[in-house]
Amino acid sequence: MTEIAKALTIAGTDPSGGAGIHADLKTFQEIGVYGMSVITSVVSQNTLGVKSFVDLELDFVESQFDAVFEDIHPNAVKSGMLSTPEVMNLTAQKLKEARVANYVLDPVMIASSGHELISEEARVAVAKELLPLATVVTPNLPEAEMLTKRTIKTVSDMKEAGRVLVEEYGAKAALIKGGHYEGEADDYLYDGGTFEKFSAERFDTKHTHGSGCTYAAVITAGLANGKSLYDAVSDGKAYITAAISNPLNIGKGQGPTNHWGHRWSAIQST
Ligand SMILES: Nc1ncnc2c1ncn2[C@@H]1O[C@H](COP(=O)(O)OP(=O)(O)OP(=O)(O)O)[C@@H](O)[C@H]1O
Numbered sequence: 001m002t003e004i005a006k007a008l009t010i011a012g013t014d015p016s017g018g019a020g021i022h023a024d025l026k027t028f029q030e031i032g033v034y035g036m037s038v039i040t041s042v043v044s045q046n047t048l049g050v051k052s053f054v055d056l057e058l059d060f061v062e063s064q065f066d067a068v069f070e071d072i073h074p075n076a077v078k079s080g081m082l083s084t085p086e087v088m089n090l091t092a093q094k095l096k097e098a099r100v101a102n103y104v105l106d107p108v109m110i111a112s113s114g115h116e117l118i119s120e121e122a123r124v125a126v127a128k129e130l131l132p133l134a135t136v137v138t139p140n141l142p143e144a145e146m147l148t149k150r151t152i153k154t155v156s157d158m159k160e161a162g163r164v165l166v167e168e169y170g171a172k173a174a175l176i177k178g179g180h181y182e183g184e185a186d187d188y189l190y191d192g193g194t195f196e197k198f199s200a201e202r203f204d205t206k207h208t209h210g211s212g213c214t215y216a217a218v219i220t221a222g223l224a225n226g227k228s229l230y231d232a233v234s235d236g237k238a239y240i241t242a243a244i245s246n247p248l249n250i251g252k253g254q255g256p257t258n259h260w261g262h263r264w265s266a267i268q269s270t
């Protein structure tokens with residue numbers, strides 16, 4: 001019997017279903033990977049923005065980690081919103097103990113609505129505890145600026161941020177996402193050797209809520225399935241481009257991405 005690949009997401013919630021744990025599990029399901037979750041924070045948010053959030057007690061987050069790891073070994077793990085230094089340290093400790101081979105670090109710091117989700121102290125913990133464990137870190141431009149403490153204005157700044165995250169902070173690879181850049185939606189992957197560009201047309205849409213989560217979840221699912229990092233990112237870029245270009249028009253604000261987008265694109269092109 002074939003064994004199904006298993007992926008774990010460590011993140012916060014979105015009751016409106018577009019970002020965080022919800023986006024990740026929908027993505028794992030759509031790709032055919034068995035999804036599991038450790039919830040760090042319960043967030044009251046929707047397509048209009050974040051209202052408030054509560055961080056779960058550390059013991060309870062730990063208990064969720066133990067519930068997963070004592071029973072099921074994930075082939076890949078993704079982390080999203082880890083809002084306190086304590087939960088970051090705990091995540092690092094649990095990933096090391098469980099000998100997780102593939103770890104995708106989405107350093108969620110600011111929601112696309114502009115609300116800050118984590119503190120400055122937590123930012124330092126990302127750099128010290130989590131980056132050295134990451135198979136790939138996937139910052140958007142503001143996150144890359146915060147992590148590297150550099151201003152990013154040009155493609156060469158984006159590449160330099162990728163180089164710093166790998167060579168100075170110890171991530172195995174860095175994917176700097178250009179969603180917040182001008183022109184085409186181009187992302188740059190640096191793996192310590194070469195830079196690869198993942199390019200897409202920029203669509204004129206506000207419906208990108210959860211696009212960072214979804215993109216990193218596809219990469220996680222790909223690694224869980226044994227794909228190379230390059231192929232997993234390539235699949236992620238195709239999935240997120242289709243998800244953004246086929247908007248569902250749900251909600252009154254910045255709507256969620258479309259997890260059937262790639263199926264809709266395939267139907268349209270036949
Ligand atoms: N309007 C757009 N058209 C096409 N691709 C886009 C658009 N906006 C973002 N993307 C792509 O979506 C992915 C997510 O990028 P982005 O830099 O926006 O990450 P993020 O900020 O973490 O996500 P979010 O927008 O959900 O906050 C990247 O591949 C980016 O190039």
Ligand SMILES: Cc1ncc(COP(=O)(O)O)c(N)n1
Pocket residue numbers: 011012013014019020021043045080081108110111112113208209210211212213
């Ligand atoms: C729980 C949680 N995690 C992550 C995000 C970032 O999502 P976005 O892709 O909209 O920036 C979010 N809004 N909520």
